[in-house]
Ligand SMILES: [Fe+2]
């Protein structure tokens with residue numbers, strides 16, 4: 674029987690990435706928009722990697738609740754992957770060579786899957802899931818992060834953030850079940866360190882590449898505003914980077930992180946609107 678109140682609920686939402694949508698959809702600023710675009714470019718392939726890495730260990734999980742969570746995790750990530758593929762298709766229509774980037778990303782992912790031991794792949798998923806949960810904390814906990822975004826993109830990022838918040842413990846719980854003890858801890862810390870360098874380098878490079886491709890590489894005003902948005906106010910990148918440290922504690926668990934009460938309100942809102950086109954204009958942040 675279907676659980677009427679699942680802890681993790683995939684919401685099969687389709688966003689209409691129409692050609693008329695603004696290219697500089699956030700703050701009317703290419704550098705801010707391209708920061709989020711850079712994240713979006715990595716998602717279709719990245720989220721498939723997350724699913725594959727959990728699938729490697731699914732057979733070892735006996736706990737029925739965790740098994741149910743795993744299924745919901747697959748469903749959520751698969752839908753995210755699909756929606757970000759449409760998001761990226763619009764970037765392609767705006768002249769960004771997304772196909773070439775996807776081929777490169779696919780090769781890199783296949784190489785990582787060949788080279789990394791299975792538990793290392795799962796540890797990488799845990800590390801990136803911590804990152805996505807930190808982004809979610811900021812996107813849902815601070816109205817300023819998306820208040821100057823086009824409504825469609827704002828809704829997409831908040832929906833994705835909500836679901837990342839919901840399933841943030843799944844890969845970690847699987848990892849704890851299959852890689853307990855000191856060795857498991859050591860592996861996840863080493864992998865997080867590598868993932869942090871990868872993330873800190875890859876996203877700014879991608880953002881710079883997008884700025885170059887859109888003819889904004891030397892738009893210093895845009896860069897300045899983006900630095901302010903990312904590091905100072907609201908400072909989403911700062912929040913994410915500072916949040917990495919908690920992951921390094923031996924007793925870390927995603928559920929132990931303090932969550933802003935507004936994040937819980939978002940969850941209540943999404944639950945109240947389940948099973949129908951989600952009302953994307955909640956009053957929580959005083960938006961219409
Ligand atoms: Fe996701």
Ligand SMILES: [Fe+2]
Pocket residue numbers: 723750802805837840
């Ligand atoms: Fe995720």
